[in-house]
Amino acid sequence: MAEYNSLPLVCAAEQFAKLPGIGMKTAQRLAYFMLNQPVEDVEEFASEILKARKSVKCCKTCQNFTERDECAICDDERRNQKVICVVEAPKDVSAIERTGGFTGVYHVLHGLLSPIDNIGPQDIRITELMTRLSGDVDEVIMATNPTVEGEATATYISRMIKPMGIKVTRLAYGLPAGSALEYADDVTLQRALENRNEL
């Protein structure tokens, strides 16, 4: 019955459907919503997103998204520049910042090593990290995801860093807060046991 849908609606819905986690039904709902908004609001929506994309660049130090040459975190004197937390993507920086418990700086790889997807060391920002390490660095925290690619990337990078005499750490494995033992998978439970702490 798509033959009866008006063309502009279909075009708008198709654009929304390209977004992650948005299926065709939600995309159509969003398109209908947009067609009901005042033209000025839709213009603002379109221009703000385009402006964001065009003005954003990678921080020359940590490679995180910023609109300046150096991001607000790298530029902050209160942050400990000697502790570098290595993450896969800018969204991971947001996640760690939300905890409010980290006072060091970051390094965004913009990807993870993945031979199956043909992503090698030259495709992610490892060289930029190594350049930073020639300076005064106390610790590098590998904060990639606990997935196969995240593990492989953490291991690969830690092997490059260790010979430089810099401490390399990895995020702890264990039970997620608020979870139940009976629902934990075997690997998680085994690691929670292995990494048990004295009370």
Next chain:
Amino acid sequence: MAEYNSLPLVCAAEQFAKLPGIGMKTAQRLAYFMLNQPVEDVEEFASEILKARKSVKCCKTCQNFTERDECAICDDERRNQKVICVVEAPKDVSAIERTGGFTGVYHVLHGLLSPIDNIGPQDIRITELMTRLSGDVDEVIMATNPTVEGEATATYISRMIKPMGIKVTRLAYGLPAGSALEYADDVTLQRALENRNEL
């Protein structure tokens, strides 16, 4: 910790958060996705949606969204122009069209009567419907939602139409297909009983 988030990202996320059903967390995820896309793709996204909003207008007959003067359904000779299905919004037309079981035409009210929100008969497209009824019409199907506002609007309009000698019907109430008796609310179950059909 928002102080560290780059301004373009925050602006883009705020725009996404204006969409219905998109919270701040999803909005931020969508903004990150956009910042990772090629500039051309983001340009296409922005321009297609804006183009859709600017090119869309209401069909001169049924008030549904279309990019032409008259929509494809009203313009289709195979559709029965004597049976008009009255709905609240363009998305309801899509929903009924998906069933493939309706061969008449539509009338989109673009709203429902709602005294609490100060929406009266002059705020929705009732006059346009009445104008159509002066022509050759066999039946008007009130297909507004089974909510308080939907009921009130259906009743209000049917009272205006009945004196004209045109048949007015209402969508059937009953159990949703695939549901279970035990989970049906009292009103639904009561109506399913009242409107029982002979087998």
